[in-house]
Amino acid sequence: MLTRPQFQLACKLLIKEYDSSHPSMATNALRGWLWNEHPSVSGLGYLSRSSNHVSRGKESPEAIDLNDDYIEDDEAAAPICITSEVLVSQQYVVYSATFQVPCFYFNIYHSDGSPLSINELLSSSLFRPGLTQDADTTTFALTRRNAAFPLLSQGDHPTTGKPCWFLHPCETDAAVEELLKESEKVGESEDAQLLQWMKIWFMVLGNVVDLAGNF
Numbered sequence: 001m002l003t004r005p006q007f008q009l010a011c012k013l014l015i016k017e018y019d020s021s022h023p024s025m026a027t028n029a030l031r032g033w034l035w036n037e038h039p040s041v042s043g044l045g046y047l048s049r050s051s052n053h054v055s056r057g058k059e060s061p062e063a064i065d066l067n068d069d070y071i072e073d074d075e076a077a078a079p080i081c082i083t084s085e086v087l088v089s090q091q092y093v094v095y096s097a098t099f100q101v102p103c104f105y106f107n108i109y110h111s112d113g114s115p116l117s118i119n120e121l122l123s124s125s126l127f128r129p130g131l132t133q134d135a136d137t138t139t140f141a142l143t144r145r146n147a148a149f150p151l152l153s154q155g156d157h158p159t160t161g162k163p164c165w166f167l168h169p170c171e172t173d174a175a176v177e178e179l180l181k182e183s184e185k186v187g188e189s190e191d192a193q194l195l196q197w198m199k200i201w202f203m204v205l206g207n208v209v210d211l212a213g214n215f
Helices: 004-018 117-122 172-183 192-206
Strands: 033-034 044-052 060-061 081-083 084-098 101-109 135-137 141-144 152-156 163-167
Touching: 004 033, 004 044, 004 192, 033 081, 033 192, 101 172, 101 192, 117 135, 135 152
Parallel strands: none
Antiparallel strands: 033 044, 044 084, 060 081, 084 101, 101 163, 135 141, 141 152, 152 163
């Protein structure tokens, strides 16, 4: 678990570490984040960034040029292409006072600015394939069977009050702490420990969402 001041320091250390790093599959999830202070209340800051993703699974016939070898009535000759709409995702990492861990909030929009439905966002490249297996989906939530809380649901951003989707953080601390024990180094400074905590948190988050999109 983290205190709010530890969360704030860990976030700022992460930004400093990856602010000038080169784009790669290994670093993209950790790049591009900005620290946002609450305009009037101290200690309610959060990370934010914008990232592009794509929708999956839309197939459509592609127009082609006719040539001498083209047989008009041969349907098999008509090529099929996959069309991918670019989606814009606004992403936030905020502090959960209840669970004392970071929590991932986000919104995701079509190219015309309209929000995605839950089925559309689960089919986007933001989410790992297969997430809906052994899970029940409603208009407002995704819940794994026998789970105490929905994995994905809607709620207001804790600092801005803006309606968002968020991933429930109830099991985050146990997962991070287990992995942290495997990577502990004797004599590490508190700053190094906090930065490692955040890196592992992002790794755990990466099991559900793919944050290595273009941003």
